[in-house]
Every structure is written in structure tokens, then in C-alpha cells.
Amino acid sequence: MKxxxxxxxxxxxxxxxxPLGKLASNLRWSWHLPTSRLFEEIDPAAWEASDxxxxxxxxxxxxxxxxxxxxxxxxxxRIQELGADLDSYLTExxxxxxxxxxxxxxxxxxxxxxxISAVLPQYSGGLGILAxxxxxxxxxxxxxxxxxxxxYQAGYFKQSLSRDAWQQETYPVLDPDGxxxxxxxxxxxxxxxxxxxxxxxxxxSAHIWRADVxxxxxxxxxxxxxxxxxxxxxxxxxxxxxxGDQRLQQELLLGMGGVKALRIFQRLTGTPxxxxxxxxxxxxxxxxxxxxxxLMDPSNESPMSWxxxxxxxxxxxxxxxxxxxxxxxxxxxxxxxxxxxxxxxxPAVPTDRVLALGAENYADGDPTKFNMAVMGLRLxxxxxxxxxxxxxxxxxxxxxxxxxFDTREVPITSVTNGVHVPSWVDPxxxxxxxxxxxAESVLDPQWAKVYDVPDTDIWALRRRLRxxxxxxxxxxxxxxxxxxxxxxxxxAWTDSVLDPDVLTIGFARRVPTYKRLTLMLRNPAxxxxxxxxxxxxxxxxxxxxxxxxxxxxxRMIQDLVRFTDDPEVRHRIVFLPNYDIAMARTLFPGCDVWxxxxxxxxxxxxxxxxxxxxxxxxxxxVLDGWWDEMYDGDNGWAIPTANNGASADERDDIExxxxxxxxxxxxxxxFYSLVPAEGAGxxxxxxxxxxxxxxxWIAMIKHTMATLGPAVSAERMLQDYVEKLYRPxxxxxxxxxxDSFALAKRTAAWRSRVxxxxxxxxxxxxxxxxxxxxxxxxxxxxxxxxxxxxGLDPDDxxxxxxxxxxxxxxxLSDVTVEDLDVSENLGSGxxxxxxxxxxxxxxxxxxxxxxxxxxxxxxxxxxxxxxxNA
Numbered sequence: 001m002k003x004x005x006x007x008x009x010x011x012x013x014x015x016x017x018x019p020l021g022k023l024a025s026n027l028r029w030s031w032h033l034p035t036s037r038l039f040e041e042i043d044p045a046a047w048e049a050s051d052x053x054x055x056x057x058x059x060x061x062x063x064x065x066x067x068x069x070x071x072x073x074x075x076x077x078r079i080q081e082l083g084a085d086l087d088s089y090l091t092e093x094x095x096x097x098x099x100x101x102x103x104x105x106x107x108x109x110x111x112x113x114x115x116i117s118a119v120l121p122q123y124s125g126g127l128g129i130l131a132x133x134x135x136x137x138x139x140x141x142x143x144x145x146x147x148x149x150x151x152y153q154a155g156y157f158k159q160s161l162s163r164d165a166w167q168q169e170t171y172p173v174l175d176p177d178g179x180x181x182x183x184x185x186x187x188x189x190x191x192x193x194x195x196x197x198x199x200x201x202x203x204x205s206a207h208i209w210r211a212d213v214x215x216x217x218x219x220x221x222x223x224x225x226x227x228x229x230x231x232x233x234x235x236x237x238x239x240x241x242x243x244g245d246q247r248l249q250q251e252l253l254l255g256m257g258g259v260k261a262l263r264i265f266q267r268l269t270g271t272p273x274x275x276x277x278x279x280x281x282x283x284x285x286x287x288x289x290x291x292x293x294x295l296m297d298p299s300n301e302s303p304m305s306w307x308x309x310x311x312x313x314x315x316x317x318x319x320x321x322x323x324x325x326x327x328x329x330x331x332x333x334x335x336x337x338x339x340x341x342x343x344x345x346x347p348a349v350p351t352d353r354v355l356a357l358g359a360e361n362y363a364d365g366d367p368t369k370f371n372m373a374v375m376g377l378r379l380x381x382x383x384x385x386x387x388x389x390x391x392x393x394x395x396x397x398x399x400x401x402x403x404x405f406d407t408r409e410v411p412i413t414s415v416t417n418g419v420h421v422p423s424w425v426d427p428x429x430x431x432x433x434x435x436x437x438x439a440e441s442v443l444d445p446q447w448a449k450v451y452d453v454p455d456t457d458i459w460a461l462r463r464r465l466r467x468x469x470x471x472x473x474x475x476x477x478x479x480x481x482x483x484x485x486x487x488x489x490x491x492a493w494t495d496s497v498l499d500p501d502v503l504t505i506g507f508a509r510r511v512p513t514y515k516r517l518t519l520m521l522r523n524p525a526x527x528x529x530x531x532x533x534x535x536x537x538x539x540x541x542x543x544x545x546x547x548x549x550x551x552x553x554x555r556m557i558q559d560l561v562r563f564t565d566d567p568e569v570r571h572r573i574v575f576l577p578n579y580d581i582a583m584a585r586t587l588f589p590g591c592d593v594w595x596x597x598x599x600x601x602x603x604x605x606x607x608x609x610x611x612x613x614x615x616x617x618x619x620x621x622v623l624d625g626w627w628d629e630m631y632d633g634d635n636g637w638a639i640p641t642a643n644n645g646a647s648a649d650e651r652d653d654i655e656x657x658x659x660x661x662x663x664x665x666x667x668x669x670x671f672y673s674l675v676p677a678e679g680a681g682x683x684x685x686x687x688x689x690x691x692x693x694x695x696x697w698i699a700m701i702k703h704t705m706a707t708l709g710p711a712v713s714a715e716r717m718l719q720d721y722v723e724k725l726y727r728p729x730x731x732x733x734x735x736x737x738x739d740s741f742a743l744a745k746r747t748a749a750w751r752s753r754v755x756x757x758x759x760x761x762x763x764x765x766x767x768x769x770x771x772x773x774x775x776x777x778x779x780x781x782x783x784x785x786x787x788x789x790x791g792l793d794p795d796d797x798x799x800x801x802x803x804x805x806x807x808x809x810x811x812l813s814d815v816t817v818e819d820l821d822v823s824e825n826l827g828s829g830x831x832x833x834x835x836x837x838x839x840x841x842x843x844x845x846x847x848x849x850x851x852x853x854x855x856x857x858x859x860x861x862x863x864x865x866x867x868x869n870a
Contacts, residue, residue, distance in 0.1 A: 013058075014070035019083025024054030025180050026086060028214040030117040031136055031422040033430060035082055042069065051582070053119040055180050090215050094142030096722070103722070104730035108274035109134065110148045110258055110284035112250070113156075113239055116213055118582040120179055121155035122220070124239055124545070125510040126607060127322055129581075130386075131280055132213075133420035133607075137714035139214030140422075143722060146265070146274060148258040148284070150250060151176065151209050151220035156239045159545045159578045163485045165561035167546055167554045167577075171238060176209055176222065184208040184219070184265065192264050194221060194257045197344040198249070204232045206253060208261045217271075219261050221253055240547065248332050248340065251372065255286025256345060259294075276729045278318045278721075279380065282330055282372030288313055288379030289354055293346035295741075302740060306353050307752055310379075312744035315857070316733025318725045319380035321373055321412070324393045324604050325514070330372040334359075337370045362400030377401060377412075381732060381859050382725050385414045386605040389628045393601050404867040406815075411860040415724060416626055417605040418717035421709070424611040426589035428468075432461055448706045455698045456691075462592065462616060462701070467500040469590020473541055474498070476576050476583070483577075497571050498539050503671040505620070505663075506591030506612065508543040508579050511553040514602040517544060518556045520595075521563055522656030530660065531572040536668030539572045540595075541587060543579035589615040593636075593667060596621035597659060599651075600641050601628075610712035616701045620667060622655070630711055635704040637662050670697050732857065747857045750796070751864065754853050760790025761797070763870040764830070766849050775845070781837040785820055785849045785870070788830045794822045798854040798861065799833040806846025816840075820849070 013021050029035040039054050040047045043061065050057035061069075069075055096103065111131035115123030123129060131147070138145040154171035162168055176183075184192040184207070196204045205228050206221040223235040235249045242250070266273050279285055295309035304312065323329055334355055341351045357378045358370035365371075377383055377398060385391035391414030392407075399407050422430075436457070437449040450458075478494040498504070511517050520527055520540070530538050542560065546553030561575045576583060588594075594612035596603070596619070603625035610626060613619060619636035621627040631638050639662065642654040673694035710716060736744040765786040771779055783801045804815040820833035839845055849870040852861050 014066055016076050017066070017070050017079050019079050019086075020058060023079075023082060023086060024058055025182070026090075026212045026214065027116055027120070027180055028086065028089065028139070028212075029054055030119075031420065033422075033427055035086075037427075038078065038082060042075070051118070055119070055178065059178075094140070095719070096142035096144070099722075099727075103727055104144070104275040106144050106146060106272040106274045107276045107278060107726055108148060108258075108262055108287075109138075109145050109278045109280065110254065110287055111280035112149065112254055112283040114147065114149050114218065115581060116211070116218075117180075118580055120181075120211065121174070121580070122149065122152055122239065123581075124156040126605070127281060130322075130417055130605075130607060133418070133423065133714040134280075134718065135213045135216045135218060136420040136423060137418070137718045139216045140420075141715060141718055142215065143718055143726075144272075145216045146262065146271070147213065147216060147218035148254070148261060149218065149220050150236050150239075150254055151181075151222040152239045152241075153222075153224050153237045154241075157241075157545070157548060160483045161480060161557075161561060161575075161577050165484075165558045165565065167557050169548050171241075179211075181209040181211050181220070184210055184261075184268065186268070191225075192268065193225075193227070194253075194260045194264070196252060196257055196260075198232070199339055199343040202229065202232065204228065204235060204249060204253060204257075206236070206257055206261075208264065210265075217265070219258070219265055221257050221261055223253065243549075245336065247330065248336055251283050251330065252286050252340065252345065255284045255288070256290040256293075258284065259287050259290040275733055276316050276318065276726050277313075278320065278726075279376050280320050281322050282319075282376040285319075285358075285372050285376040285379060288317060288375070289346055289349065289357075291317075293349050296346075296348040298348055303348070304741065304745070305748065306350060307748040308741065308745050310353075311748040311751065312733075312736050312741050314379060314381045315736040315744065316729050317380040317382070318721075318729050319376040319383040320386065320415075321376070321383065321394050321398075322386055322604050323373070324390055324397065324602050326397065331366075331369045332358075332372075334368055334370050362403070365400065374398075374401065381863065382729055383412045384725065385412060386417045387626050387629065388414050388416060389601055389625065390414060390604045393604075402862050402865045404869055405862050405865075409860075409862050411862045413724065415717060415720045416629065417607050417610075418712050418714035419607050419610045419614065420714045421614055424585075424588060425614055426465060426585070428461065428464060429589065429615055432457075447709055450702045450705050453702075455693050455695055458616070458698050458701060459693050463500060465589040465615070466504055466592070469504065469541065469586050470498040470500050472583075472586040472590075473574055473576065477574050480577050493567075493570070497574060498541075499571075502537050502539045502572070503593070503668060504591050505538055505540050505593045505595050506542075506587055506617075507540065507595045508584065508587055509596075509606070509608055511544040511546040511556055512550065513552055513556070514599045515544075516597050516599065516652070517542070517553075518559055519597045519652060519656050519659065521560060522652055523660065524563065526660045527563075528569055530663050530668070531569050533664075533668065536672045537572065538663060538668060541574055541576065541591065543576040543583060543587065545579055584611070588612050588617065591617050592671060593618050593620050596624075596627065597639060597655065598622055598624050600624040607712075610708075613704050613708045613712055616705055618697075618700055618704060620659075620662065626712065630708060632707075634700055635708055636700070637666060670694060670700075673697065728859070732859065736857070743857065747855065750855055754792065754796055754864065754866070757789075757791040758853075758866050758868075760788065760829075761792065761851055761868045762788050763849055763851060763868060764788055766870050768847075770836075771839075775839055777839055777842055779839045781839065781847075783820065783835055783837060783847065783849065784823075785833045786826070786830065787833055787851060789851075790829050792829075794831055796854060798852050799849065800852070801835055801837055801847055801849050803837050803845070803847035805841065806844040810846065812846055812848065814841075 023035050046060050113123045113128030114131045115129035116132040135147050157169035160168045186192050191207050194206045198204050205225050206223045207225050209220045211218040224233050291313040292309040295304045358375040360366050360369050360371050385394040394412045395407050395410035399410050402410050436453050437446045474497050564573045564575050588611040594609045594617050600622050606625035609619045622639045640658045642651040768781050768783050770782045799820045800817050802815050802817045804812040820835035823834040824832040851868040853864050853866050
């Protein structure tokens, strides 16, 4: 029989241990070791049975057990102390509060997924894990963030394998009442509701659930409410589960509904209104339309025009792109967008203006498509990629939005991702740090003292972590085989899978084709030889999910699993289904080396290797994403890439061979500390070092922990966001909104005037004087530019001379830019601009002149996408 209704009954705690409820409901327990250890020690078996979920754990404790706990004075004292510690954590000033008044009071952060804890399965991969780490680090630093997302009824799918190794998906339904969530309610006790109009007179309603991520409230919108029809109830059924209209409705609810949810939250709690809006990927881009709708609302005392509202909203908006490939961007049919906006989503907002924001009106664009990332960039005054290399890739990928500008001038900066260290450092490493030098995280500068720790201690710690992983793998592998239909009698071999003394390499991530899960299988015989090497064998632990609609990704998983099923090697290579946060907590610390071999430069950042690094793991990776900027030769190995124009097959052959060579000649020998045998030459037989400790390997571990730890931390990332993006966006937004948006209105009028007159702007003639027939370094050149500005004034523009080395193609490199000054009004909108240039190098020299808009409110010269080149 099936229940027609289900609900979770919350535990009533005795008063003296009541703080347990608060400790369980705030997700800080997921990264605060003393709190999670408290729950474990209360009842280890029940804690394990609850899958380390405090809410479920407390629900399983009997009244008699609770009375026993309340009578244990030492335990009561500890509970009270941890409750007081949480109260202090939630209220005391932290790093951000030291910035004083020169910082936003509230920042809204929108993301379609959040990976915070395995007990709140609302994530699929790197984007969600990054968003979760963003919130956690904001909490630790005191950054006043409010997260906004969707609550999916089934989250992302659970993965298992069929007997023939094909990925299978299941979608367990989640009960919000059994999750660490509270329903946002109106003062009369009714559920607060967000409502969006839909075509054909329908509507989409959503409840607002709140999760507390330390100091950060996370608002999750849930369409599974009685007020909706069946189709509307299913809008938030699965993360990335639907396509077409369902995906569009998810993104409308996330963006437009998310802003409405923030307004309700602000009204009910008194929280300051967000002063900066951060869009994490294009999925939430419609938040900008909702903010424009608010400003254009005819019921306002002074409703703004489209251009005024757009200018005001852009000033305080930050957009982060996470994809290095156009295929990773959500695109809809223009007719779909038109259909939904004609239903009254934003009545005062002209639909043609909305359509123009997402238009692919550039070279190679599709005029029938509406591009969410393009809209995100047009609605935000500041944008960034998630690694230095990804910033370069993004500037190239979106350069069509800024025609006439060099790619390097495209206004997309970068903030390299980081990982939330307390969440991902293994407890044994945290204890080790505390014991040896009093450091509680790798952010503590005392971590440099890792150099003083005996190599034998580091080596023993690494073996313990490897052993933990081996135990976990054996258990998971046995479970996986039973789900594939194997009988217990067939599975005795799983008890001896992997060896805690063998070099262990990890590979775990989503399985799109560009991440090349099966590159290691390029030469199966070579891989088998490495796994079974008599002197320095390796073992591989692999995990990852393919999107349910990605048949090619599923085929890659099947090919790999079939290789791992081979009885000859199955003790040395395993594939673990259902990769998630819980698995990762053992996998990252237990691996000696983290492998990453994407197609360069298609990895935006790739934070999994960062999690390995903070646990003392070394990286073996293609120079892509974060590794491209942080590899230093002593913290791992770089896999060479085929950059010689090779075909796809040739490239994979070359890079797989390079991977095999590194494993065989460098990684393996160094791990086993193999040195030439006494009396043997370099090519002769080798043997382990005398004390059996790989001192060179441990030197790399120490170097990694001391130097990479702070660099890859999400605290560093958040501080970068605050300084490079949030504070500048806040200042722009405050200035734009002052005096009833006076500056925004003046700026909008200026923008309209400049855009209307720009077609008439031209550089009519350029000449130069002051250089002899044989110019030398140090000579000065006077440049004269005759410019027609049409209906614009010289104050509206910057006229620049750009100079540098002239290549054979006449392209300039090593460019320097200098402003030219108005020296004469020639009448009829024509002006002479003049300036000097000093020749600073020998060889070819070239220059050009260009005209760009100039205004104090522009964040970059390229912001309007307008330029006239000579």
C-alpha cells in the first residue's frame, strides 16, 4: 500500500538540550567539526543510519534516550557551549564587518543549484558545489549574502549501473519537512507565495523555503503547491530534468520569482534590500527583467523609462559565466520568450526590448534564438569568468558583442574559483594540523610549519587516509555489484579490491565528452601494464554521472566499467556509481594523485583538484582551468597537450601517451621512492629508498599544502569578489539610485544620445609629424586626428592613439594607448585632436587612432560596445 500523504514529525527536545535543534537545523554543522562530532558521539549507530543527517538523526532518537541525554551533565554542558558558539558565530563581527560602511549591506546571489551537504541534494556538479562553497565562505567571512535558488522535488538523479554497465537513473522524491528547511510564512501563518502569470490564463505559484547556511539565508522556490495545476507543480520536479517550456519556466521562476521572493523575505524579516545582484550563470538572468519591471511599474510615483531602468539595474549587477563552450549555454526560441512575456510577466516592459537583450545579432549568431548568457552580459555592468584562462576564453567566446575591440579589451574579467576548506579538509588532517602546529585550517599561516613535520608522520597520515578510502571503496563496490544483480557468493573478490600501499589515483567529475573520462583507455594494454607494474603499480578510483540525455557520455561510462570488470585488473581499477558529496569526502583525501585530462581550454575551472590539494594530494592535469595558473612544477605534473593542429584522434593519442609516460617514468617511481640499485646505472634495476619513505614525494605534499591551500580557498575567492566586483557594483548602484535615480536618468539620456549619434562619428584623417627619415628610440611623434563627431561633443568621447609593434599583418602587439586632446574646433561637428607619442622600442612600429564613448559611469571603455577605428 502507498501513503496518500506523508509528513515528518519533529522531535520535542528537553529544555536543557534544546540547542541541539538549532545545531541540527543550521547547515553550519556540515563544516563545523565539533558539531558533527557531537551528533556522532551521542549515538554512533543512529548517526550512521541517518546518513549523517542531524534532522533525521534527532527524529530517530526515542524519548527515553533524550531523557538520558538531558541527565548527562557533561553532555548538556557541551551542547550548551556549542549552542552558544553558534550564536556567537551568527552575530559576531567578521572580516567583512571590518570594511565598515564602504560596502553593500546586502548581496543577492542567484544560482540554479547549490551543493551544501549530501542531506540537501540540490546539485548536479561543479556549478552547484561552487555555489554551496560560495555561501559557506560568505558566512565564515561575514559577507551579507542571501542565496536564491529552486527546491527540486527529486533533486538530481541517483545513479546506478545495469548488469551490462549502462547508467540507470532514479529520482527519489524529497520531503521538504524532512530537510533542514523552514517554510517562509506570512504574519497570519499562511505560506508566503510567489506568483507568476503564464500563457492561457494559467499561473505559476511557489512556496519559499529557507535553509540557514551559517549566517547566510538560502531561499528555495518550490512549485509543488496545491494552487498550481499539474504542469505547474512539476516545474521544479527535477534539476536539469526537463527541456523546452519546462526549463524556461524554471528560469523565469528562478530569476523573476527569485526577486519577488527576496522582496517578501525583506518585508517579513526586516532584512536590508539587496544592493548588489550576482547572477551565477545565465539560468537566473531574468532577475534583471524583474528589477526593470519594478522600476517601470506604472503604480510607482515616478515610473522610469526602459533605458533608465536598464541603466539603473545594470549598475549593481554582476554576471559570472562558467562555460567555455557555446553548447553549455541555455538558448530558447525567440517565439517561446515572446509567448511567455505576452502572458503579462512584465506588462510595462516592452517585449521587443526583452528579446533584444538575448538576441544573437552578431557574426555566426542565430537570429531565431534567445541566448541566456548574452542576456546576462547585457544586463550586468560587471562580468567575470572563473579562472584566468577561462577569462581569456570568455573574452574570445563573447567578443561578437563588442565588435571592433581587441579580444583583450572585452569587458569580462576573472575571479578564480576556490573551495570551502573546512568542508573539504578531512577531519584527520584538521586534527593533524591542530596537534602539530595549532592551525585549524589551511588558511592559517601556521600551515607553513608543515615543513617542520617529520616526513614519517606525513607518510603515516597519508596511508591512513588511503586505507579509509580502500575500506569505503570495497563497501560501495559490493553494493554496486549487488544492484547490478550479482549474488553474495560471487562477490568475495570485492573484499580485497585495492591495496592501501599502492599509489592511488582519483578521477571523479561529470561525464561530458570534453572531460575525456576514457582517455586513460586509449591504449588498454598500456593501462593494464601500469596497473599491474611489478615495481610501481597504480590503482584508479573513478566516479561520475552523465546527464540522462547524454548517450555519448553514458557510452563512455559503459566502456570504462567494462574494462574495470576484467578479473585481471578489477582489484586495481574501480568505477563507483552515484558520485556525490558524501563519496567525495573520502575520495579526495584518500587519493595520492588527482587526474584531470580535459580538452584544453574547455575546463572553465575544475575545482575537484583543489579539494585534493588541500588534503595533500598532488595533481596530474592538463594545463587548463585553475591548474593553468597555479601549477608551479613542484605541486604536481602537467600533462602536455597536442597544440600542433592534430586531428581529434591524433590529439587523444598524443595526450594519452604523454599521460602513460608521466605515470610510468615520473609519478610511479617518485611515489615508491625508487632509486638506482647499488652499482647499477640509471637504466639498470632500481630499489626502494633505505627507510622506505618517499622523501621527494613528501616534499611535494608539504609544498602543496603550504602554498596551494590559501590560493585555492573559497575565502580568497570571496574576498576577490568583494573587492573586484561587489564593492564597485555597490558604489555604481548607489550613485545611480541617489536622488530618485537622478544619475541613472541622466546616464540613460546620455547613452541614448550617444547611441543615436554614433553612426555619424568618423575619423576623417590622421597625420603625424616630428619623426625623421631614420627614427630612433626616444624620438617623439605628434599625431593629429581629424574627427567628425556629428551631434556629439568632445566631452562625450575619448580619442586615443594606440601604438606598438606592427606585425606583418599590420596588427599591433604590445599596445600602449594614449589620449589625444582637442586642439581646434573645425566647425560643423569636426574637431582636431592632437597628442604626442614617444617611440620606445626598435624594430617595426605602428599606430592607429580610435574614438570611444566617455562617461564617468562607464565601468570600462568597451561597455557600450561602440568604437570607431581609423
